[in-house]
Amino acid sequence: MLINKLDNVEINLENGHKYALYDIKKGENIIKYGSPIGHATEDIKKGEHVHTHNTKTNLSGNLEYTYNHKDYGIESVPSDLTFMGYVRENGDVGIRNEIWIVNTVGCVNKVAEKLAQKTGAKHFPHPFGCSQLGNDQTTTQLILKGMVNHPNAAGVLVLGLGCENNNIDVFKGILGEYDEKRVKFLNCQDFDDEIEEGLKLIAELKAYADTFKPQPISISKLRIGLKCGGSDGYSGITANPLVGSLSDRVISHGGSCVLTEVPEMFGAEHLLMERCESEEIFQKTVSLINDFKDYYRRHNQVIYENPSPGNKAGGITTLEEKSLGCVQKGGLSKVVDVLTYGDKLSKNGLSLLNGPGNDIVAVTNLMAAGVHMILFTTGRGTPLGSPVPTVKISTNRSLAERKKNWIDFDASVVLGEKTMTEATDALLHYIIEVASGKETNNEINDFREISIFKDGVTL
Numbered sequence: 001m002l003i004n005k006l007d008n009v010e011i012n013l014e015n016g017h018k019y020a021l022y023d024i025k026k027g028e029n030i031i032k033y034g035s036p037i038g039h040a041t042e043d044i045k046k047g048e049h050v051h052t053h054n055t056k057t058n059l060s061g062n063l064e065y066t067y068n069h070k071d072y073g074i075e076s077v078p079s080d081l082t083f084m085g086y087v088r089e090n091g092d093v094g095i096r097n098e099i100w101i102v103n104t105v106g107c108v109n110k111v112a113e114k115l116a117q118k119t120g121a122k123h124f125p126h127p128f129g130c131s132q133l134g135n136d137q138t139t140t141q142l143i144l145k146g147m148v149n150h151p152n153a154a155g156v157l158v159l160g161l162g163c164e165n166n167n168i169d170v171f172k173g174i175l176g177e178y179d180e181k182r183v184k185f186l187n188c189q190d191f192d193d194e195i196e197e198g199l200k201l202i203a204e205l206k207a208y209a210d211t212f213k214p215q216p217i218s219i220s221k222l223r224i225g226l227k228c229g230g231s232d233g234y235s236g237i238t239a240n241p242l243v244g245s246l247s248d249r250v251i252s253h254g255g256s257c258v259l260t261e262v263p264e265m266f267g268a269e270h271l272l273m274e275r276c277e278s279e280e281i282f283q284k285t286v287s288l289i290n291d292f293k294d295y296y297r298r299h300n301q302v303i304y305e306n307p308s309p310g311n312k313a314g315g316i317t318t319l320e321e322k323s324l325g326c327v328q329k330g331g332l333s334k335v336v337d338v339l340t341y342g343d344k345l346s347k348n349g350l351s352l353l354n355g356p357g358n359d360i361v362a363v364t365n366l367m368a369a370g371v372h373m374i375l376f377t378t379g380r381g382t383p384l385g386s387p388v389p390t391v392k393i394s395t396n397r398s399l400a401e402r403k404k405n406w407i408d409f410d411a412s413v414v415l416g417e418k419t420m421t422e423a424t425d426a427l428l429h430y431i432i433e434v435a436s437g438k439e440t441n442n443e444i445n446d447f448r449e450i451s452i453f454k455d456g457v458t459l
Contacts, residue, residue, distance in 0.1 A: 003237065004034035009050050013415065016233020016315035016379070016396070018050040030055050030317075033236060035268075037321035050317070057318040059267050059304045062290045067282040070274045072332035079253040081428075083222065083435035084214040086154065089179060093221045094151035095372045095435045097212055098122055099205050100387070101157045102147045104171050105129030105164035108188055112159050115198045119206070121157070124387055124450045130164035131459040141166055141174040142342025143452050146368025148175060148183060149344070152388055154212055155182055155205030157198065162189030181208050214437070220254030222435060223345055225366030225374040225388075226329040227260065229359040231307070232314025232379025234395035236325025239377035239411035243393065244331035245424040246375070246431070251333045251349055258345055258371055259330040260353040260362050262292040266304065267320030268327045272352065277334040284338035288354055295455065310380045329377065341453060345370045359384050360451035367450070373434055381406055384449060385442025389434050392441060393427075408440050 001011045002021070008031045009018040018032065024044040029036040038055045048054075086094045099121040101112045107130065112123035124147070128140045144166075148156050160168040168185050175183075184201040188194040226243060228235060247257040265272060269289045276282040296303045307316045316322050336349035345351060355365040363386035366374055374386050379395035381403045393409045394400040400410035409430055414423045434440060442448065 001237065003032060006034040007031045011233060011237065011315075018233070018315065018317070020044045020046050020048050020050055022046045024050075029058070032321060033324045035320070035324055037267075037324065038318040051315070052312055052317050055317050057267075057304050057320060059319060061303070062293055065270070065273055065282075065286050067276070067279055068274050069276070071334070072275070074248050074252055074331070074333045076254065077252045079219055081219040081253060081432065082216040083219060083432050084437060085217040085221070085435060086151070086212045086214060087217065088151050088212075089182075092151035093217055093372075094154070095389070095437075096152040097154045097209055097214075098152060099155045099157070099202060099209060100124070100147065100150070100153040101159055102144055103129065104144065104158060104160040104166045104168060107161045107164065108159050111188055111194055111198070114195060115157070115159075115202060118195075118199060119202045121202055122387065122448060124448060126450055126452060128452050128454070129166040132165060133457050133459065136454050136456040137165055139341045139454075140452050141171060143364060143368045143450075144171070145175050146342060146344065146370065147387065147450075148178070150367065150370060150387070152372060154209035156184070157201055157205060158183060158185045159198070160185070160187045162187040218254070219250065219432070220348070222250060222255040222431075223371045224250060224255065224257045224431070225260070225363070225369070225371035226257055227359070227362050227366065227374050228264075228326055228329060228377040229382050229384065230314075230378045230380030231311050231316055231322060231325065232395055233316060234314075234412070235316075235377060235379050236321075236328055237395075238414050239379070239393045239395040240325050240328040242411045242414055242420065242423050242427060243329040243375050243377055245420055246427050247329065247350065248331035248333050249424055249428055251331070254348055256345055256348050256351065257330070257333075258339070258351045258353050258366055258369055259327070260355045260365055261326060261357040262288060262354060264319075264323050264326040264357045265289060266293070266323055267318075268323035271324075271327055272330065272335055275332070275335050275350075277336050277349075281335055281338060285335065285352060288338055288352060292354070314379050329375070339369055341365060341368075343369060355453060358451070360449050361453050363390065364450040364452060373431065373440075375431070377411070383442070383445065383447050385440075385445070385447035387448050387450065389440045390442040391431065391434060405445065406441055
């Protein structure tokens with residue numbers, strides 16, 4: 001399969017790997033998606049396998065960029081599409097009506113687990129909240145604040161120990177105003193029986209949650225996170241372009257999407273920068289990219305030590321190739337905002353979110369930014385789930401058939417069974433069902449995980 005007429009490699013659809021369309025000389029660029037993905041380290045004959053044994057990245061260091069704006073004409077389209085969701089007292093909209101237990105510190109993980117087992121509330125263990133300094137503690141507090149404020153949670157029990165750095169009194173200062181009917185607090189050291197007290201508070205939260213009833217809500221209120229994990233050679237051909245098409249569709253109806261995984265923008269960042277709606281957003285995007293490269297260098301790490309072994313086995317050779325496939329999830333809509341840890345999604349359109357490609361950290365960041373659900377493309381497969389519905393979209397038919405307990409939607413249909421428009425229609429129908437209460441596999445399996453970004457000293 002030839003992806004772009006400028007390419008000098010084609011894709012074998014049986015294995016997702018690249019093969020030379022004609023002779024490629026040593027030092028010549030390897031072109032895929034119409035862009036260089038590296039250069040040949042030796043002469044490559046027509047028909048030969050093009051991969052890590054004969055290809056190397058072109059990337060190195062920080063770059064200087066020029067703002068060259070392009071508008072791909074993704075226009076607003078009036079829509080009467082709705083989903084059945086929950087309108088909160090502050091005007092926020094949720095697609096679930098759950099009770100969440102949010103720990104200020106990892107020491108109470110098992111208390112939260114026991115309370116969840118007894119009540120059906122959702123809990124999210126993590127090891128942080130104490131023995132952290134500076135930016136690490138701030139990041140932990142901001143991510144937990146995003147969880148407490150998430151509209152998919154009708155009620156929240158903030159569970160603390162009492163002696164941690166991020167104790168409840170300190171955390172309340174970060175949290176700011178909150179609804180006392182919706183958010184309850186429990187310091188375990190303050191009660192002889194913390195389980196008994198926790199059950200009482202969760203019962204109060206459940207009674208409050210029961211006051212909310214599902215009602216039709218415009219799709220313009222939908223906020224969707226975009227993520228990929230365990231990519232393969234099909235990712236940039238099937239699942240990622242499909243999610244990009246879906247993203248453009250949702251945005252055209254007034255909704256919002258968020259693209260993260262900054263290291264997996266390296267080599268394709270110019271495609272995002274040219275779509276920034278203003279010079280200000282362009283400069284924020286430049287900082288997003290270069291600051292993350294600086295983070296690698298501070299830790300004496302190679303910036304382009306990517307893709308992963310699983311990616312390489314699936315046919316991805318260089319970070320440019322991975323990135324050019326990855327950013328397709330963002331479609332062609334304008335970039336309207338750049339967010340960092342703890343920022344709340346506030347603009348309709350496509351936003352970029354700071355953070356690594358690590359799957360658990362990335363889905364946590366997206367959740368904390370306020371997305372209702374995450375579209376997670378994968379060619380290798382993963383059972384991972386976020387606190388919010390996590391729609392697993394397979395890049396290939398084999399994965400979809402083998403891992404029905406993981407995969408929610410098969411994107412391989414775009415290889416001949418359906419047009420991209422037809423597949424987008426089907427995926428849009430599915431996410432409206434999910435927004436209206438249909439459980440994803442991560443919810444059915446109760447696979448809900450968080451991990452918070454860390455970049456400093458632990459005491």
